Amino acid sequence: MTLLAHLLLLATILAPLGLLATAVTAQGRLRLPALLVYAPLPGLAAALIAGPAPPLVIYADWLRLSLDLDAPGALLLGVAALLWSAAGAYASAYLPGATRFAGWWLLTLAGSLGVFIAGDLVTFYFAFALVSLAAYGLVVQDATRRARRAGAIYLALAVLGEVFLLFAFALLAVSIPGQSLAIADAVAALPNSLVRNETILLLLLGFGLKAGLVPLHVWLPLAHPAAPMPASAVLSGAIIKAGIIGLIRFLPFEGGIAGWGLALGVLGFLTAFYGVALGITQRNPKTILAYSSVSQMGVVMAALGFGLAAGDAATPLDAARYASHHVLAKGALFLGVGVALATGARRAAWIMAPVLLLVLSFGGLPLTGGALAKEATKAQLGAGVLGWLSALSAAGTTMLMLHFADRLRAGLAETPEASAPPGLILPFAVMTAGALLLPWWLYPAAVKFWPALWPVLLGALGFLALRNWGGRLPRWPEGDVLIFAERAAARVAPPLAERASRIEATLRAWPSAGLALLVLALLLGLAMAVAA
Amino acid sequence: MIYGLVASALVALGLYGLVTQPALLRKVLAFNLLGGGVFLLFGVVAARGGDPVPQALVITGIVVAFAATALALVLVLRLFQITGAATIAEDETRR
Amino acid sequence: MTLLLDLILGLAVVGVAVWTLAVRENFPAVIGFVAYGLLLALVWVRLGAVDVALTEAALGAGATGVILLFAVVRLRGGRAEIDAATPGPRQRLAAGILCGVVGLALAVAVLSLPDPAPSQxxxxxxxxxxxxxxxxxxxxxxxxxxxxxxxxxxxxxxxxxxxxxxxxxxxxxxxxxxxxxxxxxxxxxxxxxxxxxxxxxxxxxxxxxxxxxxxxxxxxxxxxxxxxxxxxxxxxxxxxxxxxxxxxxxxxxxxxxxxxxxxxxxxxxxxxxxxxxxxxxxxxxxxxxxxxxxxxxxxxxxxxxxxxxxxx
Amino acid sequence: MSTLLTLFSGIAIAAGVVFFLAGTVALLRFPDPLSRLHALTKADSLGLGLIVLGLLPWAGGWFAALKLILVWLLVLLAGATATQLIAERLRGEDPPP
Amino acid sequence: MEATPGGFLLVLILVAPVTGLLIGFAQGGRAAERIALWAAPLGVTMAMVLLAGVLHAQAPIVAFVGGWAPPLGLALRADGLAAAMLMTTAVIIAAITLFARADYTTLPGAPEARAPLAFWCFLLALWAALNAAFLGGDLFNLFVALEMLTFGALALACLDGRATQFKAELRYLLFALIGSVFYLLGTALLYGAYGTLDILLLSRTARSDAPTIVAASLMTVGLLGKMALFPLHLWLPAAHAGAPPAASALLSGLVVKASYVLLLRLWFWVMPAALLLAVAPILALLGAAAILFGSLVALRQARLKLLVAYSTVAQIGYLFLMFPLVAGSAAEVAERAWTGGALQAISHAFAKAAMFLAAGVIARGMGHDRIAGLHGAARVAPLSVLAFGLAGLSLMGIPPSGGFTAKWLLLQSALYAGQWWWALVIVAGGLLTGGYVFRVLSAAMRAPSPDFMPAAPVDARQERVALGLAIISVVLGLLPLAAFGLVLIGR
Amino acid sequence: MAEALLLAAGLILLAALAGLYRALRGPAAADRMMAAQLLCSGGIGALLLVAAATGMAGVVDVALVLALLGAFASVAFVLAARGLSGR
Incomplete structure (x- = not known):
């Protein structure tokens, strides 16, 4: 049993890479898109079976590579694998013959599932880098100007995130006594580390960038609309969860850290409301979904933050539950956008009905999976002011998502008779069903009716208000603060580089280089003479 | 010991020439002056210990320096033939 | 007596080197360099290194002098370019001071070499x-x-x-x-x-x-x-x-x-x-x-x- | 015998040195290049010749003596050539810088 | 220190390329080419045997040339670092041999041409010089090796015979000569002070007195000049960017590393620890400046090859961060930093060689190397663009590349040693590197204008060679770290 | 005897060096050639005297080489200058 679990864990990462390896032959390349649906299946199986097995550890002298699946990881791995599979099927219908896209897809997939099962720093970093960087290929698939801009910004921020994480991981590794690089050891050593605060700050920056923590969220509203539908689905559903799993794995919930927890919690709520506030000014359904993702991840991070502040060891699993609903529902909605755009007014009800259900599920409508997800974070966000804030954010989400549904309806195909091909509809249907039903299997709970309902009603009221007076809201460009950052960078960066170039040119002149040589010789000599 | 000082002075002079002389030919010349100083330093070291080893090193050094000079001069000449340039000041090569 | 001879030789070598650097025309500079090589060969004899003296006379002064002279004959002009590339007085002064300090450090190092000298x-x-x-x-x-x-x-x-x-x-x-x-x-x-x-x-x-x-x-x-x-x-x-x-x-x-x-x-x-x-x-x-x-x-x-x- | 030889050598070498000094004075003081040239060629050929002459008895073997004479001959040749060159230059035929 | 069995291998590794060069030169271009083609696998085999020998013995292999032990004679020593560098050299040279056949082959019966003869001879020559520089155990012997290296590098860089290149190469030659002279001055002082130039013997006796200090500073600066460490990099960009691709790959990937290894020998063997502690922060500071300046300037380059060359200026900086981390740190931290530095040298060698080869192929396929005009390059030379990207990953330090492992080790040891500021430099450098690599890739991936025509067909074998080197630079990071314990042998 | 020989060598050298002053001043290139010439023969004279004074036999060889190369240099240079300047 353990052996099977280990094999499945390995296959989770290696299956997509192995499929990618078949692309060396022309024939393999042609078959690639059709195989995307199968690539995540080992991951799915691993999530179902491998949970309780001991971690797989590969010793290699200094390096200890290990794969480990805990409960939050298994949950997220399972739903993410499901989404990847459905979206893979969707992609092969949506972008038939896009072999290069399929290649990027498989790379991203390997990383995306890898972060859920990585048991040590190096494996985690590798998987995280893989998912971050390879997703660039998904963003720029359309090769439009907008896609390229989004891709460039995405990549720049992804690399920036990598840098933060690399630094954080190095600090973690240094804090671990002995040679171990296991994440568990790193987290255990973190509270007593001399560089605890620096490490946590860097972790928050690195993972927050991925998960869309304001103001590091700027890439989401740019990348999601620019990417093709299935790519947006996995971006929003699975890929940003790399940030969430990072926070889950690396923050010391046992014991907790009050200050940092509070900070993360406050920022999380800020993000949650900010996402709503900016989302309602948008008109593109995919952009609205992106801002909704920002908002939802804000809620997850708020839960994580307050759980951390309270030292609540159950936080990781609770947050993972909330996030897993988002994986399913947001994935379903992105797939739904593609279906809706291909569907005419005549059949609109068939698509709008499930979309509406999903939309309300986000708000936590009783009986939907969303209500269970909301229930899961009760321990962290249930009481007092937090409870009110949480309810308010649910109301905001409802409003935002209804706005989305409204905009989506406006974007239906022009020919009333049009209907989406079954290759798009089926994955959408599977994901919708999953979002609404799976939570009942995964984390059933009793939901109190009224406290869950009123935020939805409030949101609906808000939506009505928005429909009437929303036109007066200022329009925010996609990527909001990024625009200012870009302007500022445009003012600062070129002169900086210009100055560096000018200094460099001076140094490159022969006499000054000669003088530099002499100065250097004297400097070294002087330093030594002083030391000796 | 006088020659130790002479060697130091020659090194300083050669360096000064290499850094400040603009014309390539003169730079090569300065390099050779500098080389003379360096070799002389070896000579001083050899003379102090009555040691043949540094003398042998100098002979090797002189041969290598000659080869470098010949190579440099050929480059100088080729540069001059092709472009008419007699210095290595930065120019339009950097576009 | 020998000290005097060494002093004369040493000063002459340095003097010729200065002149070789300072003179404006290329041709006399090369002549100066050949003279420098000749004097160095004498110095080598004074240092008891006759093998090196031979090498210096043959290669250092002779062969190097000849290729330098050949180059001088074939290189003409470029005066304006050379003037343009001449470093300014401030750079020259800095170079002079720095080279002087380097030379001084070298002299100090030579003078503080251990006694008795290690020898093979x-x-x-x-x-x-x-x-x-x-x-x-x-x-x-x-x-x-x-x-x-x-x-x-x-x-x-x-x-x-x-x-x-x-x-x-x-x-x-x-x-x-x-x-x-x-x-x-x-x-x-x-x-x-x-x-x-x-x-x-x-x-x-x-x-x-x-x-x-x-x-x-x-x-x-x-x-x-x-x-x-x-x-x-x-x-x-x-x-x-x-x-x-x-x-x-x-x-x-x-x-x-x-x-x-x-x-x-x-x-x-x-x-x-x-x-x-x-x-x-x-x-x-x-x-x-x-x-x-x-x-x-x-x-x-x-x-x-x-x-x-x-x-x- | 050896005293005589020493005396002879001493005189020859001293004369050689004098010639050298004279050559220098000529080079420094004579007004025009041509006369300087004239003086110089004499001075160094003769001066060196006298020195070689003075050293010959002490050469220690015919081979060493031969070398000394060869040195002198070579300097003579070099002097002649230099004269040729300089004369050429003074006539303004030769373009090197 | 005694001579060890297997010393003949050191001599063979040194003498074989020299003999090949001499015979190749005498017999003409076609013979030189054939000799180089035979020498490549032979060289890789010899390097492998040597590496295995060092690993097996867990100790350096030593040979005394002519049986004369130092201080009278010369020793050749292959410790772990040398063996690793020899292996790197052999593999890269073999790759370049394959790459260059397309450019410098002489058909049977064709008259000998200048460029092929010079290329193949100097390929062997550089190889010999590099081997001599890595194996040399005597500071003066290493001087001769460095001069061989300079001459060979110069000739290879001038192979195209373009006017601008002559100027760049003169800058290189003159600066390298100053470096040589400085180095030689130091050698003279050291001999005067200790009566030997053998690295191991010096390491036992070196004091912190005036001659040693002056010698140390002169030799160090001389070597820095030859390595083009900022701010002494004036010659490198033009010289490396203007050379033919096969030559640039050698120069940027390997030649600067010879001076680096020599610098390591000087500081971690010869000089007393007290002096090292004084100098190490300065060196690292220069390295940091090189990383930041080189990368910033690379970001602004309009031409691909110059960009790659400036990237070398920046990457050289990383090599110097190791000094303060090895000096005066606890043994384990020092080992990490040492391994990181050595691995950086090796992985950069592969990555940069791959990059220059790829840039060369791209430039030929596109007919120019203006970055702004590279649209369509991914279609003209797909494997080369891929190679460029993979090599870029290694330079940025993205896992699982060798560059990542190197930078990770340096980063870790910086934090262990409590010198976090170097860690900042490392990550900032990675970010900037990402910037310039992305600039190239994004331009190359864009679709060309409809009327775009490739300037010349691209040789698939050349592309594959570049890709192969890039893959090696990435795969290096997948080796278990134990493999890099090699570079600790004989430290 | 040795002292006297060395004195003679010093004097010759001094004379030759004084001659170099002319080379410093010029004015004609010819003067510079003469100065070099004088230095060469002076150096040879001094070398021969030093050889005799110190008994270092090899020094005569140095003088021989100097003489040979002095002659060579002046001839080779004139011929090369003629040839290279296109006549």
Whole structure:
């Protein structure tokens, strides 16, 4: 049993890479898109079976590579694998013959599932880098100007995130006594580390960038609309969860850290409301979904933050539950956008009905999976002011998502008779069903009716208000603060580089280089003479 | 010991020439002056210990320096033939 | 008395160096450099390093002077460019101060070298009988530090090939350097005919004597090269084209012989470049002979420069 | 015998030195290049000749003596050539810088 | 220190390329080419055997040339670092041999041409010089090796015979000569002070007195000049960017590393620890400046090859961060930093060689190397663009590349040693590197204008060679770290 | 005797160096050639005297080489200058 679990864990990462390896032959390349649906299946199986097995550890002298699946990881791995599979099927219908896209897809997939099962720093970093960087290929698939801009910004921020994480991981590794690089050891050593605060700050920056923590969220509203539908689905559903799993794995919930927890919690709520506030000014359904993702991840991070502040060891699993609903529902909605755009007014009800259900599920409508997800974070966000804030954010989400549904309806195909091909509809249907039903299997709970309902009603009221007076809201460009950052960078960066170039040119002149040589010789000599 | 000082002075002079002389030919010349100083330093070291080893090193050094000079001069000449340039000041090569 | 002589010589060397740097024209600067080399050769004699004095006179002053002079003849003009590239007074002052400090530091270092000076003289002398040569320098060059000498000989081959590779593509296969017309009359051409035979004898003598007295392959080879160059510029000898196999084998013969003998050391003695004591001297002489040839050939080619094929 | 030889050598060498000094004075003081040239060539050829003459008895073997004489001959030749060159230059025929 | 068995291998590794060069030169271009083609696998085999020998013995292999032990004679020593560098050299040279056949082959019966003869001879020559520089155990012997290297590099860089290149190469030659002279001055002082130039013997006796200090500073600066460490990099960009691709790959990937290894020998063997502690922060500071300046300037380059060359200026900086981390740190931290530095040298060698080869192929295919005009390059030379990207990953330090492992080790040891500021430099450098690599890739991936025509067909074998080197630079990071314990042998 | 020989060598050298002053001043290139010439023969004279004074036999060889190369240099240079300047 353990052996099977280990094999499945390995296959989770290696299956997509192995499929990618078949692309060396022309024939393999042609078959690639059709195989995307199968690539995540080992991951799915691993999530179902491998949970309780001991971690797989590969010793290699200094390096200890290990794969480990805990409960939050298994949950997220399972739903993410499901989404990847459905979206893979969707992609092969949506972008038939896009072999290069399929290649990027498989790379991203390997990383995306890898972060859920990585048991040590190096494996985690590798998987995280893989998912971050390879997703660039998904963003720029359309090769439009907008896609390229989004891709460039995405990549720049992804690399920036990598840098933060690399630094954080190095600090973690240094804090671990002995040679171990296991994440568990790193987290255990973190509270007593001399560089605890620096490490946590860097972790928050690195993972927050991925998960869309304001103001590091700027890439989401740019990348999601620019990417093709299935790519947006996995971006929003699975890929940003790399940030969430990072926070889950690396923050010391046992014991907790009050200050940092509070900070993360406050920022999380800020993000949650900010996402709503900016989302309602948008008109593109995919952009609205992106801002909704920002908002939802804000809620997850708020839960994580307050759980951390309270030292609540159950936080990781609770947050993972909330996030897993988002994986399913947001994935379903992105797939739904593609279906809706291909569907005419005549059949609109068939698509709008499930979309509406999903939309309300986000708000936590009783009986939907969303209500269970909301229930899961009760321990962290249930009481007092937090409870009110949480309810308010649910109301905001409802409003935002209804706005989305409204905009989506406006974007239906022009020919009333049009209907989406079954290759798009089926994955959408599977994901919708999953979002609404799976939570009942995964984390059933009793939901109190009224406290869950009123935020939805409030949101609906808000939506009505928005429909009437929303036109007066200022329009925010996609990527909001990024625009200012870009302007500022445009003012600062070129002169900086210009100055560096000018200094460099001076140094490159022969006499000054000669003088530099002499100065250097004297400097070294002087330093030594002083030391000796 | 006088020659130790002479060697130091020659090194300083050669360096000064290499850094400040603009014309390539003169730079090569300065390099050779500098080389003379360096070799002389070896000579001083050899003379102090009555040691043949540094003398042998100098002979090797002189041969290598000659080869470098010949190579440099050929480059100088080729540069001059092709472009008419007699210095290595930065120019339009950097576009 | 000797102190006075040293002082005069030392000051003269420094003075000539200053002048060489300071003079504006190229031609007198090169003359100054040749004078500098001559004086340095005298200094080397004063330091008791006659081998080095020979090398300095032959290569440092002689051969270097000649290639510098050849370059001066062919480089003209560029005054404006040179003036434009001249560093300003502030840079010159900075350079002067920095170089002065570097020189000073060097002087301090030299003056504080330990007394008594560490020396390998005794060890060199002790093992010399195993080699059968009497000149310790040759012992160092050919045996103890034979690898240095081998690599140095290879450097000469590098230099020849590097110089050739600067040629324009279309000139490849032509003879190296310019082709000089035959000088038919006048005392110069007489001397150009008279000098080479004497020089060749002297060169071979200097190379031959190296085993037991100051001299050796580099000095002898340089003299032979000088005679070759004289014959060449006088139009008496046409250099073989660069494609000539004979020419190329002449250039590589020395290092190849060196390597060959060295490899034989694996078989007949204890390792690379190790000579069996019984035949050490003949082996060393063999290498020296081949090296003299190669050094001479390489030097001629280095002075001649890349193939130009003018009037070829 | 040896005293006589020493005396002879001493005189020859001293004379040689004097010639050298004279050559220098000529080079420094004579007004025009041609006369300087004239003086110089004499001075160094003769001066060196006298020195070689003075050293010959002490050469210690015919081979060493031969070398000394060869040195002198070579300097003579070089002097002649230099004269030729300089004369050429003074006639303004020769373009080198 | 005694000579060890297997010393003949050191001699062979050194003498074989020299002999090949001499015979190749004498027999002409086609012979030189054939010799180089034979020498490549032979060289890789010899390097492998040597590496295995060092690993097996867990100790350096030592040979005394002619049986004369230092201080009288010369020693050749292959410790772990040398063996690793020899292996790197052999593999890269073999790759370049394959790459260059397309450019410098002489058909049977064709008359000898200049460029092929010079290329193949100097390929062997550089190889010999590099081997000598890595194996040399005597400071003066190493001087001769460095001069060989300079001459060979110069000739290879001038192979195209373009006027601008002559100027760049003269800057290189003159600066390298100053470096040589400085180095030689130091050698003279050291001999005067200790009566030997053998690295191991010096390491036992070196003091912190005036001659040693002056020698140390002069030699260090001389070597820095030859390595083009900022601010002494004036010659490198033009010289490396203007050379033919096969030559640039050698120069940027390997030649600067010879001076680096020599610098390591000087500081971690010869000089007393007290002096090292004084100098190490300065060196690292220069390295940091090199990383930041080089990368910033690379970001602004308009031409691909110049960008790659400036990237070399920046990457050289990383090599110097190791000094303060090894000096005066606890043994384990020092080992990490040492391994990181050595691995950086090796992985940069592969990555940069791959990058220059790829840039060369791209430039030929596109007919120019203006970055702004590279649209369509991914279609013209897909494997080369891929190679460029993979090599870029290694330079940025993205896992699982060798560059990542190197930078990770340096980062870790910086934090262990409590010198976090170097860690900042490392990550900032990675970010900037990402910037310039992305600039190239994004331009190359863009679709060309409809009327776009490739300037010349691209040789698939050349592309594959570049890709192969890039893959090696990435795969290096997948080796278990134990493999890099090699570079600790004989430290 | 040795002292006297060395004194003579010093004097000759001094004379030759004084001659170099002319080379400093010029004015004609010819003067510079003469100065070099004088230095060469002076150096040779000094070397011969030093050889006799110190008994270092090899020094005569140095003088020989100097003499040979001095002659060579002046001839080779004139011939090369003629040839290279295109006549």
């Amino acid at each position: 003289a005794a060890a060199v002398a002790r093992h010399l009988p195993e080699l059968g040569v009497a000149n310790p320098i040759t012992g160092v060059l050919m045996a103890y530090r034979g690898l240095d000498t081998l690599l140095e000989a290879v450097v000469l081959v590098f230099a020849v090939l590097a110089i050739w590779s600067m040629a324009p593509d279309r000139r490849w296969g032509a003879v190296p350097g310019p082709v000089f017309p035959v000088q038919s009359n006048g005392p110069l051409s007489l001397l150009a005919r008279l000098l080479p035979p004497i020089g060749i004898v002297v060169g071979i003598y200097i190379a031959w004597v190296g085993a037991d007295a100051p001299g050796g392959k580099f000095q002898g080879g340089t003299i032979l090269a000088a005679m070759g160059i004289l014959a060449w510029v006088a139009g008496l000898w046409r250099l073989p084209p660069v494609a000539s196999r004979g020419l190329r084998w002449a250039v590589v013969a020395g290092p190849l012989a060196f390597i060959g003998v060295g490899l034989l050391g694996f078989v007949f003695a204890d390792g690379f470049l190790s000579y069996p004591p019984a035949i050490a001297k003949p082996l060393i002489l063999l290498i020296e002979a081949a090296m003299t040839l190669s050094v001479a050939a390489a030097l001629v080619l280095m002075v001649a420069g890349p193939p130009e094929g003018r009037r070829a």
